[in-house]
Amino acid sequence: MTIALWCVLIAGLLPYVATGIAKAGADYDNRDPRSWLARQHGYRRRAGAAAMNGFEALPLFAAAVLIAQLLHAPQSSVNLLAIGFIVARGLHLACYLADWAALRSLAWFLALLCVIGLFVISAQA
Numbered sequence: 001m002t003i004a005l006w007c008v009l010i011a012g013l014l015p016y017v018a019t020g021i022a023k024a025g026a027d028y029d030n031r032d033p034r035s036w037l038a039r040q041h042g043y044r045r046r047a048g049a050a051a052m053n054g055f056e057a058l059p060l061f062a063a064a065v066l067i068a069q070l071l072h073a074p075q076s077s078v079n080l081l082a083i084g085f086i087v088a089r090g091l092h093l094a095c096y097l098a099d100w101a102a103l104r105s106l107a108w109f110l111a112l113l114c115v116i117g118l119f120v121i122s123a124q125a
Contacts, residue, residue, distance in 0.1 A: 002075060004065045007082035011061050011089060015054030018093055022047035043097050050096035054089065057111060061085055064118035073125040078118065085114040 022037060022044045029036040037048045061082075068078045088111035095104035 002069065003079040004069065004075075004082035007079075007086050008062045008065050010086050011054070011058055014086075014089055014093060015051040015058070018047045018051035018054060018096075021097065022051065043099075046096045046099060047093075050093050053096075053108075054093070057089065057115075061111075061115050061118075064115045064122070068118045068122045068125075071122045071125040073118070073121040077121050081114045081117045081121070084117075085111050088114060 022040070023033070025044075037045070040048065065078065065082055068081075088107050092104055092107040092111060095101075095107055
């Protein structure tokens with residue numbers, strides 16, 4: 001299995017990390033988790049938002065990696081862009097938690113550029 005494919009797994013797990021951060025603590029209500037999260041403030045609310053954003057970003061990234069693999073794009077480039085996506089999404093989560101909105105947006109955009117890059121190199125394969 002390629003590094004890029006492992007990155008798809010990591011990208012799929014990152015939102016669960018954010019969810020765990022949002023829900024960690026003694027006051028978490030598992031009977032109605034969505035309502036509980038909607039009432040949260042600060043880092044918990046931002047972690048929940050980061051989780052949702054991670055789930056939103058996942059399908060396009062996974063498709064881009066799979067298309068790149070299917071079309072035999074240069075594996076080193078695919079791996080590099082996939083790793084770049086993971087790093088950018090990790091920074092996105094960290095910036096969300098720290099409430100650094102401008103840097104968070106930059107990290108989001110860098111991750112998107114990695115996805116676009118995967119499609120571009122696939123088109124050239």
